[in-house]
Amino acid sequence: MPGAEFGAEVxxxxxxxxxxxxxxxxxxADQALLAAYERAAQDDPRTVVLNFASVDYINSTGIALIVxxxxxxxxxxxxxxxxxxxxxxxxxxxxxxxxxxxxxxxxEDSAVTATVST
Amino acid sequence: MxxxxxxxxxxxxxxxxxxxxTEPVAxxxxxxxxxxxxxxxxxxxxxxxxxxxxxxxIGALQLDSPALEGxxxxxxxxxxxxxxxxxxxxxxxxxxxxxEQEYSADDRxxxxxxxxxxxxxxxxxxxxxxxxAEVRQRERIEQELRVAQLIQQQxxxxxxxxxxxxxxxxxxxxxxxxxxxxxxxxKLPEGQIGIVVGDVTDKGVPAxxxxxxxxxxxxxEAPRLVAxxxxxxxxxNLLVDEMPAHMFVTCLYAVLNPETGQLRxxxxxxxxxxxxxxGGVTELRATGMPLGLLPEMEYEEKEATLAxxxxxxxxxxxxxxxxxxxREMFGFPRVAALTGEASDGEVLIDxxxxxxxxxxxPELEQEDDITLVTLGRRAxxxxxxxxxxxxxxxxxxxxxxxxVASEPGxxxxxxxQVAEAVDGLGLDGPRLERLKTxxxxxxxxxxxxxxxxxxxxxVGVSVVADDTDVKVRITDQGGERALPxxxxxxxxxxxxxxxxxxxxGLFLIQxxxxxLETAVDEQHHTIELVMHLKEAPDARS
Numbered sequence: 078m079p080g081a082e083f084g085a086e087v088x089x090x091x092x093x094x095x096x097x098x099x100x101x102x103x104x105x106a107d108q109a110l111l112a113a114y115e116r117a118a119q120d121d122p123r124t125v126v127l128n129f130a131s132v133d134y135i136n137s138t139g140i141a142l143i144v145x146x147x148x149x150x151x152x153x154x155x156x157x158x159x160x161x162x163x164x165x166x167x168x169x170x171x172x173x174x175x176x177x178x179x180x181x182x183x184x185e186d187s188a189v190t191a192t193v194s195t
Numbered sequence: 196m197x198x199x200x201x202x203x204x205x206x207x208x209x210x211x212x213x214x215x216x217t218e219p220v221a222x223x224x225x226x227x228x229x230x231x232x233x234x235x236x237x238x239x240x241x242x243x244x245x246x247x248x249x250x251x252x253i254g255a256l257q258l259d260s261p262a263l264e265g266x267x268x269x270x271x272x273x274x275x276x277x278x279x280x281x282x283x284x285x286x287x288x289x290x291x292x293x294x295e296q297e298y299s300a301d302d303r304x305x306x307x308x309x310x311x312x313x314x315x316x317x318x319x320x321x322x323x324x325x326x327x328a329e330v331r332q333r334e335r336i337e338q339e340l341r342v343a344q345l346i347q348q349q350x351x352x353x354x355x356x357x358x359x360x361x362x363x364x365x366x367x368x369x370x371x372x373x374x375x376x377x378x379x380x381x382k383l384p385e386g387q388i389g390i391v392v393g394d395v396t397d398k399g400v401p402a403x404x405x406x407x408x409x410x411x412x413x414x415x416e417a418p419r420l421v422a423x424x425x426x427x428x429x430x431x432n433l434l435v436d437e438m439p440a441h442m443f444v445t446c447l448y449a450v451l452n453p454e455t456g457q458l459r460x461x462x463x464x465x466x467x468x469x470x471x472x473x474g475g476v477t478e479l480r481a482t483g484m485p486l487g488l489l490p491e492m493e494y495e496e497k498e499a500t501l502a503x504x505x506x507x508x509x510x511x512x513x514x515x516x517x518x519x520x521x522r523e524m525f526g527f528p529r530v531a532a533l534t535g536e537a538s539d540g541e542v543l544i545d546x547x548x549x550x551x552x553x554x555x556x557p558e559l560e561q562e563d564d565i566t567l568v569t570l571g572r573r574a575x576x577x578x579x580x581x582x583x584x585x586x587x588x589x590x591x592x593x594x595x596x597x598x599v600a601s602e603p604g605x606x607x608x609x610x611x612q613v614a615e616a617v618d619g620l621g622l623d624g625p626r627l628e629r630l631k632t633x634x635x636x637x638x639x640x641x642x643x644x645x646x647x648x649x650x651x652x653x654v655g656v657s658v659v660a661d662d663t664d665v666k667v668r669i670t671d672q673g674g675e676r677a678l679p680x681x682x683x684x685x686x687x688x689x690x691x692x693x694x695x696x697x698x699x700g701l702f703l704i705q706x707x708x709x710x711l712e713t714a715v716d717e718q719h720h721t722i723e724l725v726m727h728l729k730e731a732p733d734a735r736s
Binding site: 101103104105134136137138140141142144145147148151152163164165167168169171172173174175176177178180181191 | 345348349350352353354414603604606607625628629632635636639684686689690691692695696697698699700702703706
């Protein structure tokens with residue numbers, strides 16, 4: 078099966094939980110994405126930032142996983158922001174209206190700075 | 196006028212007139228804080244204390260003063276005014292002496308000396324406290340501004356509509372104290388598009404929150420109702436109960452049929468749009484009350500047909516009502532005149548902003564948000580007027596034909612092979628990416644829903660092209676099953692946990708390609724994805 082396997086690393090940047098995503102976000106990413114979110118939420122940050130810079134494919138199931146993550150974050154009163162999306166996936170986030178609920182930023186500093194100022 | 200800071204009006208301490216008989220002799224003297232005495236700034240006592248040279252015996256004073264009565268009722272016997280640099284800044288109030296003797300001349304001298312030393316220190320403390328309060332207030336305002344800006348940014352569209360034969364342009368310039376301007380483009384059934392420009396009264400976070408609510412309600416209702424008058428009526432009824440007092444929203448809502456150039460519109464008290472036509476500048480007038488003021492309002496709906504070369508300008512107050520240093524207004528006639536001079540929407544926006552800058556000058560801060568949205572129908576020769584206009588028919592040529600096994604993940608194989616097959620057709624990057632996503636989703640559907648994830652059942656993929664289009668046909672063994680109607684997923688419901696987060700596939704496919712067809716026979720189900728090889732030049736974003 079082609080494509081890079083999904084992976085996610087969690088780190089902190091100015092009290093914000095940053096999840097570095099890589100590979101493909103599809104059905105196979107389910108557990109790893111959930112685990113990454115839970116690690117990021119351990120310190121109870123107000124905001125979780127998703128880094129899509131190393132993601133090369135997101136299918137509709139991946140969109141559903143992101144919707145699920147966003148739903149959980151909202152339930153926990155956490156803001157989710159994103160950066161590193163290609164133009165194509167920015168368009169998909171706009172079409173699906175994910176970008177109505179998740180701030181999309183050009184880079185990590187913008188995403189985190191915006192987070193700090195809220 | 197001399198005023199007494201309220202914090203010092205309350206600094207009153209006195210000792211009890213009578214020690215309770217049950218109190219142990221060895222116990223430390225009890226200190227009781229007297230009730231606060233409010234002294235109005237215009238009370239004659241203030242003027243008296245301001246001019247006093249030392250401790251004042253309250254009992255001997257003869258003044259028609261409510262504050263004096265208050266001091267007496269509080270048990271105050273002696274007041275020492277605290278004066279710093281000629282300004283009365285507080286009072287040192289004393290009850291009766293514990294010995295029940297009168298205050299002596301020595302007592303008064305000691306108190307006057309104490310007041311003379313204490314007053315400057317108290318004044319410094321007051322100034323520090325005032326400064327700290329100002330800093331906190333400034334920080335709070337700055338924080339609110341940042342929050343308002345963030346809210347605002349979240350709801351502005353990131354992209355402009357991309358329709359062959361049409362050019363869209365938009366500009367949003369927030370004032371420092373962010374207002375409640377917004378604009379939006381909403382995809383509607385049958386290829387129509389909703390165009391919104393609105394302005395919430397008030398500024399800052401309250402305006403941004405009302406803007407966000409209005410935006411969401413419009414987004415939810417527009418695709419369902421479509422007709423501008425019905426949409427505004429519905430939105431008004433939903434907003435009226437939620438709207439904070441003294442706030443309302445002006446809003447222009449128009450629906451464009453890109454194939455015919457028909458523009459239907461209704462106006463809830465917003466600025467009248469201007470249209471640049473071959474015969475001059477016209478206005479799109481329709482009457483209606485702003486949103487959120489009164490329930491059950493009706494909105495007039497009008498219609499115009501945009502001819503090739505026509506450009507519509509939708510604009511918020513921040514432009515026409517901007518003032519220069521002489522307090523002259525930029526004015527609506529000037530906006531209308533400039534609309535008639537521009538060759539297209541982008542040029543028009545640039546020109547309006549340049550003229551505004553020249554008019555206002557570099558000194559003045561922008562008073563209000565400025566929102567400008569244009570839609571223009573390209574003149575003949577500038578691109579096809581209708582997005583679905585067929586090109587010259589040419590013979591289809593097969594570019595690829597292959598099968599993939601029905602195993603999850605194999606859609607990537609299909610994507611890669613289709614991408615390879617269309618290489619050389621001249622599809623630009625964004626269109627190629629969209630086609631790849633559509634192929635992936637359609638193949639996933641075929642694997643999962645058509646072939647039930649049974650690896651022995653292949654999914655067939657065929658890629659053909661003619662002079663204008665590339666078509667990818669994806670076939671599964673699912674037989675006669677109708678393509679479900681494509682619905683826009685309800686993201687709010689999904690985020691609220693009321694619906695499954697899934698269900699995006701067909702919606703994505705439809706939004707990625709220029710056309711979508713299905714064909715079925717007893718055994719097979721084929722979905723055909725059509726992508727035009729060329730697209731009209733993008734409007735700027």
